[in-house]
Amino acid sequence: MSQSDYIEHSKLAEAKQMRKRADEDARLLANRISLLKQEEQKALKKIEETQKKAQEILQARNRNLEEQKKREELRRLREQQDFEKVEQARRNREEKKSLKDQASQYRSSKAIYDAQTIKIAREQNMKILEDLKREDLASKKQIKFKVKKQKLEAEEKRKKMMDAKKEKVRKDNEKKIEIENKLRRDREDEVARMEQDELELIQRLQNTQLLQKSAYEDLENALGGQLGFS
Template identity: 90%
Template sequence: MSQNDFIEHSKLAEAKQMRKRAEEDARLLANRIALLKQEEQKAIKKIEETQKKAQEILQVRNRNLEEQKKREDLRKQREQEDYEKSEQARRIREEKKSLKNQASQYRSTKAIYDAQTIKIARAENMKILEELKKEDLASKKQIKIQVKSQKREAEEKRKKMVDAKKKKVRKDNEKRIEIENKLRRDREDEVARMEQDELELIQRLQNTQLLQKSAYEDLENALGGQLGFS
């Protein structure tokens, strides 16, 4: 076995070993994520139970408040109706005055706008003609470049055909190494994604625990409020 063959064989073995380590990291991380999800579901269930109890107490309190609010809303509605009638009469007067002013302003600005529109249209037409000339010149230049490029490509293709047989063995081995490296990178990417999922689950669990604490506090407040209505 030549020195080059030995080096290529070592690279392939190393790539396989790195891929196996990445797969093991992914398996361990998946187990940790599953445990975090279980803890999150338990905390969410406790929050839902606590919120349900607090809601039942608050509903009794809210019904009493709603009756008081309806009486207050009725009084405010009557006041609002009187105010709206007065405002409607004022707006009608102002709208009539505004329409008269707008009609006068429209007549004065329309003539200016028409003149500016004609000037802009002429300038746009000149710009389009200039762009067409530039595109024609660029097209001719591009054709010349393509002809030269085709000649260079034909010469390069001939050289590549001569070198292809010499590089085949090396390419095959590099391809095997690349496959192993790709498997390793895929596993590493998966591990990175799973690590991010783990961090997000930890944060979500912390937030859920804060919500659970808040729900207990709401229940205590609701119980205190219920005693006040007795």
């Protein structure tokens, strides 16, 4: 074996040895870790058991306290009920006494009130009678005033109706006069036209007579004076 081979072999052996030590260290470390985990689990289990025990003790203590509290509350409630019964009995006695006093006071007050009520009612009745008299007088005055007012209003209405009637008669007369005047003017215009026609007729008649006379004269001249004209 050459020196180089020996060196290489030695290195390999050394590397294997170092690997075995590393493996052994890893195995030992794994064992220690496993033991530590076991111890941890044991400790956790003990902690859980301890906490559970403490919880049970606390729950038992709380139950005892709650029971004690309930007993104390029941005792206090009974004492309160007893006190309320005593107070209610006292109030009942006081209420009976108060009702008795009120009844006595009511009878006394009622007698006074009845007397005052009768007096007040009598005064009110007198006042009502006086008010009725005043109202009756006022009503009569108002009726008298209303009748007078109605008469004045009726007179005023009658006067207005008469004035309106007179005005209507006046307007009717004016209208009739206007119609008559129109008829008169129409008639006068007609007469004027007829007079004009008459003048024209007279003029035409005169002209006709002149023509007739001229014609007779011509005829007479033509006949040698044998026809006369009248």
